[in-house]
Amino acid sequence: MEIKEFIDKKPYVIAGPCSAESEEQILQIAKELKGTADVFRAGVWKPRTHPNSFKGIGKDALKWMQQAQLQTGMKVSTEVATAKHVELCLDAGIDMLWIGARTTVNPFYVQEIAEALKGVDIPVFVKNPIHPEIGLWLGAFERLNKSGVTQIAAIHRGFYSYEKLAFRNDPKWELPIRLREEVRDLSIICDPSHISGNASLIEDVSQTAMDLNMDGLMIETHNKPSKALSDANQQILPIDLENILNNLILRDAKLRDEAFKKELFAYRSQIDFLDTKIIDLLNDRKNIVEDIGHFKNKNKLTIFQIERWFDILKNRKENAKSLGIDEQMIAELFELIHKYSILTQTKIMR
Numbered sequence: 424m425e426i427k428e429f430i431d432k433k434p435y436v437i438a439g440p441c442s443a444e445s446e447e448q449i450l451q452i453a454k455e456l457k458g459t460a461d462v463f464r465a466g467v468w469k470p471r472t473h474p475n476s477f478k479g480i481g482k483d484a485l486k487w488m489q490q491a492q493l494q495t496g497m498k499v500s501t502e503v504a505t506a507k508h509v510e511l512c513l514d515a516g517i518d519m520l521w522i523g524a525r526t527t528v529n530p531f532y533v534q535e536i537a538e539a540l541k542g543v544d545i546p547v548f549v550k551n552p553i554h555p556e557i558g559l560w561l562g563a564f565e566r567l568n569k570s571g572v573t574q575i576a577a578i579h580r581g582f583y584s585y586e587k588l589a590f591r592n593d594p595k596w597e598l599p600i601r602l603r604e605e606v607r608d609l610s611i612i613c614d615p616s617h618i619s620g621n622a623s624l625i626e627d628v629s630q631t632a633m634d635l636n637m638d639g640l641m642i643e644t645h646n647k648p649s650k651a652l653s654d655a656n657q658q659i660l661p662i663d664l665e666n667i668l669n670n671l672i673l674r675d676a677k678l679r680d681e682a683f684k685k686e687l688f689a690y691r692s693q694i695d696f697l698d699t700k701i702i703d704l705l706n707d708r709k710n711i712v713e714d715i716g717h718f719k720n721k722n723k724l725t726i727f728q729i730e731r732w733f734d735i736l737k738n739r740k741e742n743a744k745s746l747g748i749d750e751q752m753i754a755e756l757f758e759l760i761h762k763y764s765i766l767t768q769t770k771i772m773r
């Protein structure tokens with residue numbers, strides 16, 4: 424993939440309201456963000472779950488974006504979901520575009536957008552698909568790239584989850600990390616607003632994104648958050664954004680200091696040692712699982728004994744609790760270990 428870097432500072436900040444609502448609102452917020460944000464954002468067409476929700480102003484709002492661009496000198500950006508949106512944005516001189524989570528899931532739409540961008544190499548941000556998977560995210564970059572779009576970056580906005588979480592969208596940080604491993608040069612911007620769904624969590628999520636060495640932040644910012652026509656709970660005032668950015672602790676990705684490096688090396692060797700021990704223990708466990716498998720086989724017992732499994736889970740969780748380790752983590756770990764124990768025994772029974 425050919426990627427041209429256009430993100431020139433860290434953290435690169437994209438801010439502005441969820442939706443463009445009126446010319447005054449756009450110009451007011453843009454003015455307040457000048458000097459704080461690198462790019463001004465506002466949704467012109469809004470992908471809403473319900474048909475009667477505010478669906479955005481549409482193309483008339485592009486004129487307000489042009490005004491914001493003219494009056495503040497900031498770059499402006501909006502979401503596109505169709506070829507027509509792209510065409511209207513290009514005509515209006517919008518500087519950067521983003522593809523929303525509900526669009527990244529659909530290769531037909533992404534292809535249509537990519538084709539509408541042929542020959543116009545403007546920056547395009549691609550939000551992760553709604554569900555936790557990186558294939559479609561990667562596919563969108565590939566489609567854009569095939570059309571000659573080289574200034575591309577990812578936006579991590581979290582993933583839909585059935586579980587009731589503190590977050591609106593589960594961050595699943597391992598997925599943007601995996602994306603970075605797949606496409607080394609790709610910049611990743613975190614969107615703490617759509618991850619949090621709640622203004623009070625934005626600071627923490629932003630800090631985590633910086634700790635994970637992400638390149639920037641997209642944060643929804645409104646002059647009257649509680650009156651916003653969409654995503655009212657998660658929007659913050661421009662001044663709050665300024666404070667959050669000022670409080671961020673930016674850590675060095677590559678530790679320059681030799682003493683730090685040595686200390687870190689010592690910690691890492693301890694981790695390597697412990698991981699080796701964990702693997703050794705898992706091997707010992709597997710050997711016993713095999714013995715049990717032969718025993719069950721000989722005595723014509725079924726592999727899966729639900730009572731035993733409930734006991735294991737309960738006991739391991741209690742154990743974790745007493746040590747102050749995350750119970751959920753231990754439960755998930757043992758589910759995985761148990762799954763492979765069953766597979767091991769299944770092979771013996773065949």
Ligand code: PEP
Pocket residue numbers: 441466470522523524525550580617
């Ligand atoms: C948005 O940025 O306002 C938006 C609709 O985001 P997402 O596509 O991440 O839901």
Ligand code: MN
Pocket residue numbers: 441442643653654
């Ligand atoms: Mn929004």
